[in-house]
Amino acid sequence: MIRFSALLALLALFPAASLSAQEAAAPPQDWSLAIHGGAGTLKRENMSAEQEAEYRAAMQAALDAGAKVLREGGSAMDAVEAVIVLLEGDPKFNAGRGAVFTWDGKNELDSSIMDGSTRAAGAVAGVTIVRHPIRLARAVMEDGRHVFLSGAGAEQFAAEKGLEIVPPEWFATEHRRQQLEKMKAENLAALDVEFKFGTVGAVARDAAGHLAAGTSTGGMTGKRWGRIGDSPVIGAGTWADDRACAVSATGSGEYFIRAGVAHAICARMLLAGEGVQQAADAVIADVGELGGDGGVIAVSKDGEAVFSFNTPGMYRGRATSEGVNEVAIFAGE
Numbered sequence: 243m244i245r246f247s248a249l250l251a252l253l254a255l256f257p258a259a260s261l262s263a264q265e266a267a268a269p270p271q272d273w274s275l276a277i278h279g280g281a282g283t284l285k286r287e288n289m290s291a292e293q294e295a296e297y298r299a300a301m302q303a304a305l306d307a308g309a310k311v312l313r314e315g316g317s318a319m320d321a322v323e324a325v326i327v328l329l330e331g332d333p334k335f336n337a338g339r340g341a342v343f344t345w346d347g348k349n350e351l352d353s354s355i356m357d358g359s360t361r362a363a364g365a366v367a368g369v370t371i372v373r374h375p376i377r378l379a380r381a382v383m384e385d386g387r388h389v390f391l392s393g394a395g396a397e398q399f400a401a402e403k404g405l406e407i408v409p410p411e412w413f414a415t416e417h418r419r420q421q422l423e424k425m426k427a428e429n430l431a432a433l434d435v436e437f438k439f440g441t442v443g444a445v446a447r448d449a450a451g452h453l454a455a456g457t458s459t460g461g462m463t464g465k466r467w468g469r470i471g472d473s474p475v476i477g478a479g480t481w482a483d484d485r486a487c488a489v490s491a492t493g494s495g496e497y498f499i500r501a502g503v504a505h506a507i508c509a510r511m512l513l514a515g516e517g518v519q520q521a522a523d524a525v526i527a528d529v530g531e532l533g534g535d536g537g538v539i540a541v542s543k544d545g546e547a548v549f550s551f552n553t554p555g556m557y558r559g560r561a562t563s564e565g566v567n568e569v570a571i572f573a574g575e
């Protein structure tokens with residue numbers, strides 16, 4: 243990695259030599275992966291040691307599942323799907339089982355996935371009976387006729403594609419129901435009852451140099467009127483482009499949509515030549531200025547895996563072929 247950046251610096255100094263030098267340079271053959279399980283007011287004092295350990299173990303298990311795919315030469319798309327399928331099945335996170343409740347007491351799920359090598363994408367919103375919304379998003383992408391399906395139509399498509407259908411109650415947990423009841427009884431905002439955005443996401447670069455990003459969520463507690471956040475919106479919650487980066491976001495979705503977060507990060511890299519950390523920090527600062535909270539995970543085309551968030555914490559992890567393997571919760575870890 244260090245040698246590769248030195249080479250890039252040299253290329254910048256001697257642009258005339260760049261073509262032949264680029265041809266001579268072996269393409270980087272490493273993989274990397276970053277994952278998140280939501281950002282928010284995650285503070286040590288709000289969490290018991292037991293809860294903290296459970297979340298760390300869950301993030302590590304998801305990271306390991308994705309890293310295994312990449313280590314064995316699998317694709318970035320498969321790694322992203324493997325991570326998200328696992329987290330959708332874990333009731334601790336606001337995706338799949340354990341999703342937050344709408345104002346009407348339902349679980350409405352949103353998800354999206356994007357393949358950076360083709361910029362093919364698939365997304366679904368407001369689904370209530372599909373066990374793994376990320377698989378449905380991928381099926382939409384692979385079918386190729388449309389990018390974004392919603393509600394009953396998306397569910398009919400899922401059934402036609404043979405995806406696993408479950409009763410709506412499958413997603414409901416007592417803990418999330420109590421959050422809705424508390425919100426209504428005390429007239430609170432979503433974040434006052436959740437303390438965090440528990441959306442899940444993954445971004446990966448595989449050994450072939452391809453990028454992918456995916457995100458899955460139940461949205462925000464007490465959402466009404468068919469509200470859709472940023473998570474299934476391609477360019478806001480999810481974006482992947484082999485020429486720049488792959489991004490998955492979590493946070494107050496309305497602001498992430500207005501800032502076009504995931505696309506903006508990659509566009510800054512592509513058009514302004516910013517590094518992935520610099521671009522992610524700039525866009526999260528922009529979200530903050532609009533009044534939004536949350537964060538992103540991103541991998542660059544060269545495999546740099548980064549986080550950026552303006553909340554006290556974000557469930558996150560990263561692993562690379564260079565031996566990085568870490569999960570974290572609080573800011574400053």
Ligand code: ASP
Pocket residue numbers: 280281336438439440441459460461462470471472473491492493494495496
């Ligand atoms: N971004 C999601 C939404 O607004 C919430 C989250 O990140 O948990 O639906």
